Amino acid sequence: MSPMVSAQPDTPARDDGRDTVQTLTLLGSTGSIGTQALEVVRRAPERFRVVGLAAGGNDPATLAAQAIEFGAEVVAVARATAVEDVQLALYAEAQRLGYSAGHFRLPRLLAGPDAATDMVDETEADVVLNGMDGSRGLRPTLAALRAGSRLALANKESLIAGGPLVTRAASPGQITPVDSEHSALAQCLWAGRTEEVERLVLTASGGPFRGYDRAALHEVTVEQALAHPTWSMGPVVTINSATMVNKSLELIEAHLLFGVDYERIDVVVHPQSIVHSMVTYVDGATIAQASTPDMRLPIALGLGWPDRIGGVTPRLTFEQAASWTFEPLDDTAFPAVRLAREAGSRGGCLPAVYNAANEEAVAAFVAGNSRFTSIVHTVEEVLAGADAWCAEPASVDEVFEAEEWARRRARELAGMERAH
Ligand SMILES: NC(=O)C1=CN([C@@H]2O[C@H](COP(=O)(O)OP(=O)(O)OC[C@H]3O[C@@H](n4cnc5c(N)ncnc54)[C@H](OP(=O)(O)O)[C@@H]3O)[C@@H](O)[C@H]2O)C=CC1
Numbered sequence: 502m503s504p505m506v507s508a509q510p511d512t513p514a515r516d517d518g519r520d521t522v523q524t525l526t527l528l529g530s531t532g533s534i535g536t537q538a539l540e541v542v543r544r545a546p547e548r549f550r551v552v553g554l555a556a557g558g559n560d561p562a563t564l565a566a567q568a569i570e571f572g573a574e575v576v577a578v579a580r581a582t583a584v585e586d587v588q589l590a591l592y593a594e595a596q597r598l599g600y601s602a603g604h605f606r607l608p609r610l611l612a613g614p615d616a617a618t619d620m621v622d623e624t625e626a627d628v629v630l631n632g633m634d635g636s637r638g639l640r641p642t643l644a645a646l647r648a649g650s651r652l653a654l655a656n657k658e659s660l661i662a663g664g665p666l667v668t669r670a671a672s673p674g675q676i677t678p679v680d681s682e683h684s685a686l687a688q689c690l691w692a693g694r695t696e697e698v699e700r701l702v703l704t705a706s707g708g709p710f711r712g713y714d715r716a717a718l719h720e721v722t723v724e725q726a727l728a729h730p731t732w733s734m735g736p737v738v739t740i741n742s743a744t745m746v747n748k749s750l751e752l753i754e755a756h757l758l759f760g761v762d763y764e765r766i767d768v769v770v771h772p773q774s775i776v777h778s779m780v781t782y783v784d785g786a787t788i789a790q791a792s793t794p795d796m797r798l799p800i801a802l803g804l805g806w807p808d809r810i811g812g813v814t815p816r817l818t819f820e821q822a823a824s825w826t827f828e829p830l831d832d833t834a835f836p837a838v839r840l841a842r843e844a845g846s847r848g849g850c851l852p853a854v855y856n857a858a859n860e861e862a863v864a865a866f867v868a869g870n871s872r873f874t875s876i877v878h879t880v881e882e883v884l885a886g887a888d889a890w891c892a893e894p895a896s897v898d899e900v901f902e903a904e905e906w907a908r909r910r911a912r913e914l915a916g917m918e919r920a921h
């Protein structure tokens with residue numbers, strides 16, 4: 502399998518793009534990744550010009566303010582009923598800024614569940630950052646690859662759900678990772694040749710429940726699960742960090758991005774979130790990428806690839822004593838990674854099933870309808886009955902069929918739990 506991200510130290514060319522403004526479409530612009538990406542653009546306006554913005558529609562005021570500040574040509578909103586709110590918010594923001602009608606141009610508005618995909622199809626962009634949450638990002642991911650844009654990928658769920666459909670659609674180097682661990686791995690891979698790689702080592706913070714046993718995990722609340730010890734992120738990825746499902750998805754993501762077998766990808770708990778991942782080479786050298794836990798670094802590198810953009814994140818300092826610690830993952834309390842290793846190794850639509858079951862189980866937990874421990878238990882139960890989905894998907898519709906089955910099954914299981 503050819504890696505989506507070049508592992509060679511001298512490719513792509515380092516002077517590539519440094520003096521050129523790159524057009525940028527941002528999917529999920531109002532979320533945690535999206536707003537941090539716009540901070541990067543604010544710091545490097547000579548590098549990027551925003552042409553398209555997409556969001557779900559929960560925060561029309563922020564979306565409108567972003568569209569006006571960055572002069573977006575097109576704005577896509579998934580919830581059709583939010584369009585009017587976005588339009589009103591655009592006028593209100595323009596008025597607040599004192600713009601008269603002749604002094605600003607309203608962006609073109611697209612609405613509906615496929616608005617982000619349509620925008621990517623219709624709006625030329627050098628780089629598309631997919632910062633949406635969930636596997637609903639799959640069609641936009643494929644649209645960006647089809648359009649020949651570079652895909653800065655935060656939305657790991659689309660890669661995991663689409664699997665071979667995404668990897669086959671991407672040309673080598675077309676996907677640049679934004680997820681901090683995969684950005685770290687890509688940077689560590691610059692240090693050596695692909696054939697000299699022995700192991701990838703993914704670091705995990707351990708989440709808010711590091712050290713808990715199964716009995717203690719049974720009692721935890723949504724509020725506790727949303728309190729990540731080192732990162733401030735959107736709700737779903739935060740809950741996924743607490744269950745270790747995030748690391749599970751990242752294991753599959755690493756396999757798909759870098760073409761390394763599952764047996765050669767380790768997970769290690771590193772509570773400080775300073776070392777973002779590591780690569781061990783055949784001579785025993787382990788190269789680590791370390792920086793403060795700040796997503797603006799991997800976002801900036803993902804957008805500007807392979808150039809580094811200065812002045813975006815604070816540095817690590819070494820003036821005071823500090824410890825970076827590493828410990829094994831407790832597989833009994835947190836079986837999610839083992840389940841992902843099995844599902845990923847079996848392949849087909851099973852990673853899509855894993856992710857869809859998890860998305861439903863997380864929604865049930867956040868809604869107060871099930872316990873924290875039932876999230877991974879639900880994923881396990883759904884996978885146990887998923888033998889029909891072992892074949893490689895021939896189309897996106899097949900992936901969504903597998904997902905729909907998994908979601909229905911997961912909702913049934915959550916309902917059964919509620920009944921007890
Ligand atoms: N946050 C982080 O630090 C990290 C995140 N990631 C990954 O990045 C992705 C985004 O995470 P995060 O930013 O935390 O999530 P958030 O929940 O903060 O943001 C999600 C964004 O996607 C938008 N959105 C939802 N549905 C659609 C849709 N149909 N079309 C267009 N936009 C949509 C939301 O808009 P609205 O609210 O209006 O629905 C919101 O702007 C996830 O895949 C996550 O795993 C990876 C590493 C780190």
Ligand SMILES: CC(=O)[C@@H](O)[C@H](O)COP(=O)(O)O
Pocket residue numbers: 680681682704705706707708732738741742743747748796
């Ligand atoms: C910042 C980022 O990339 C997240 O995916 C992060 O990895 C979450 O931390 P965990 O290590 O707790 O899953």
Ligand SMILES: [Mn+2]
Pocket residue numbers: 680681682751
């Ligand atoms: Mn990550």
